[in-house]
Amino acid sequence: MSRTATDSVETVRQRLRAFLAERTGDAGLTVSGLRRSGTGSSRENWPFDARWVDNGTAVHRRLLLRRDPPSSVVDTGRATEFALLKALAATPVPAPVAHWLDDRGDDLLRPSMIVDRHPGRADRAVLRPDKNPLGLTRAQQTELARNLCDLLASVHAVDLTATGLRNVLPTPQPDPATAELDRWERTLAENEQEPQPALRWALRWLRDHVPPPPEREVLVHGDFRPANVLVESGRVQVLLDWELAHLGDPLDDLGWYCAPVYEREHFLPGWSREDFLRRYTELTGLQIDPEALLFWQVLAMFRLAVIALQAVRVFCSGTSDRPAAPATGLARLLVATVSDRSGKASCARHRPS
Amino acid sequence: MRPTPTELITQVRRVLRDVIEPELSSGYARARLAEVRAVLAQVDWDNAGLHLMTHTTALRDALGDLRAWAHADEQRRAHFGQIDLPEPDAADFAGWNHWHSHYTGVVTALIDPLEDWLRAHPDDADGAALRHKLLTLSAC
Numbered sequence: 001m002s003r004t005a006t007d008s009v010e011t012v013r014q015r016l017r018a019f020l021a022e023r024t025g026d027a028g029l030t031v032s033g034l035r036r037s038g039t040g041s042s043r044e045n046w047p048f049d050a051r052w053v054d055n056g057t058a059v060h061r062r063l064l065l066r067r068d069p070p071s072s073v074v075d076t077g078r079a080t081e082f083a084l085l086k087a088l089a090a091t092p093v094p095a096p097v098a099h100w101l102d103d104r105g106d107d108l109l110r111p112s113m114i115v116d117r118h119p120g121r122a123d124r125a126v127l128r129p130d131k132n133p134l135g136l137t138r139a140q141q142t143e144l145a146r147n148l149c150d151l152l153a154s155v156h157a158v159d160l161t162a163t164g165l166r167n168v169l170p171t172p173q174p175d176p177a178t179a180e181l182d183r184w185e186r187t188l189a190e191n192e193q194e195p196q197p198a199l200r201w202a203l204r205w206l207r208d209h210v211p212p213p214p215e216r217e218v219l220v221h222g223d224f225r226p227a228n229v230l231v232e233s234g235r236v237q238v239l240l241d242w243e244l245a246h247l248g249d250p251l252d253d254l255g256w257y258c259a260p261v262y263e264r265e266h267f268l269p270g271w272s273r274e275d276f277l278r279r280y281t282e283l284t285g286l287q288i289d290p291e292a293l294l295f296w297q298v299l300a301m302f303r304l305a306v307i308a309l310q311a312v313r314v315f316c317s318g319t320s321d322r323p324a325a326p327a328t329g330l331a332r333l334l335v336a337t338v339s340d341r342s343g344k345a346s347c348a349r350h351r352p353s
Numbered sequence: 354m355r356p357t358p359t360e361l362i363t364q365v366r367r368v369l370r371d372v373i374e375p376e377l378s379s380g381y382a383r384a385r386l387a388e389v390r391a392v393l394a395q396v397d398w399d400n401a402g403l404h405l406m407t408h409t410t411a412l413r414d415a416l417g418d419l420r421a422w423a424h425a426d427e428q429r430r431a432h433f434g435q436i437d438l439p440e441p442d443a444a445d446f447a448g449w450n451h452w453h454s455h456y457t458g459v460v461t462a463l464i465d466p467l468e469d470w471l472r473a474h475p476d477d478a479d480g481a482a483l484r485h486k487l488l489t490l491s492a493c
Contacts, residue, residue, distance in 0.1 A: 036379070036380075197487070335489060
């Protein structure tokens with residue numbers, strides 16, 4: 001049985017109340033409405049309300065407990081993410097407001113962070129005209145798609161030195177592309193229950209096509225897509241899920257956003273991949289090398305395939321409640337791209353089935 | 354005829370949707386149930402064993418073709434070295450799973466030698482065709 005099942009809502013509530021009472025200095029602090037939400041792929045999300053008294057003033061906060069699952073699909077130190085969110089508070093980037101950290105899980109049973117709970121809804125299909133879960137007009141969807149591009153440009157415009165982020169996130173060595181390749185090759189090796197020739201072949205292709213380092217390293221979100229953006233009344237509210245953030249190449253995020261597996265979710269009639277890249281260039285001045293972008297698109301699919309592999313492993317080991325089946329579609333996409341040995345293939349040619 | 358595994362799973366999915374899901378008040382439980390139903394629908398339950406056996410055999414055959422090509426030329430033989438391909442002797446899913454893992458391991462070990470060979474011999478159409486076949490099989 002996983003620890004997920006053993007940590008009842010009441011147990012978490014009691015731990016949470018004691019944790020917050022100590023940090024706010026109010027022994028009478030109350031926690032209400034605590035429940036485990038269905039969202040969150042790499043962290044558990046527990047929304048709740050807290051009420052306490054601060055210097056004689058009643059405080060009511062809508063908060064969110066973000067807890068590591070028993071087996072995390074991605075591996076980023078909670079303390080690093082907490083420090084990152086604190087640093088972003090001084091920037092125009094709309095990131096969650098972080099309040100408290102239990103880095104080792106001493107109090108909250110697992111490594112955890114408590115952040116403000118913001119209004120809005122994050123839905124991966126928000127830009128899809130056929131699904132349209134937020135009921136937006138076509139014009140609102142197109143405007144939102146454009147605003148997402150603006151949001152990504154603002155993330156990449158963050159001053160790494162002024163915010164202190166260079167002291168929070170390591171400088172990628174020897175270069176951003178190789179550092180990411182090394183990281184995800186290690187993750188593949190940790191989760192490869194049987195040899196994965198499709199992924200190993202993609203890895204070879206990636207090693208053969210490492211792009212030159214960027215002119216300027218930026219803050220890379222690492223999982224930038226509509227599923228991680230809270231939207232309220234058609235407007236961007238908060239960019240969520242920073243656990244994969246790192247310093248690196250701006251094309252890292254662009255390749256992830258423009259990966260063919262996301263084609264139907266990120267682009268719509270009147271807002272194509274080319275429109276997205278053109279606007280990004282207008283905002284940032286960065287000219288996008290198609291060959292370098294292809295590398296990052298392939299790496300994005302490689303990462304997704306490795307994450308899927310890991311999800312299957314932890315589910316089958318009984319340490320995750322999230323059912324997962326092998327992602328053969330991703331492997332086919334990868335193979336279709338790298339099967340052109342010239343390396344001149346365009347990801348735009350290969351669409352998910 | 355007896356019901357197939359897929360027919361049984363289809364009805365299990367129906368019960369999960371029509372009977373279990375309406376009784377769930379927890380958003381977390383509903384989200385996990387949706388994933389359970391999706392995974393049940395994603396797997397080809399009727400043909401899982403057959404697919405594994407067919408794919409393992411196809412991998413073995415493709416590797417045999419590559420070995421024959423590699424060993425037909427002294428330079429290639431020296432480049433690729435010995436390629437051991439024992440015949441599979443499986444009788445059940447676990448047995449075929451073992452051999453599948455074995456052959457995917459052989460393919461993985463051949464990636465770098467094959468890529469290096471084709472980089473040095475870009476006009477080797479036979480080698481490129483073998484690469485294409487193995488690469489395509491690798492994604493199944």
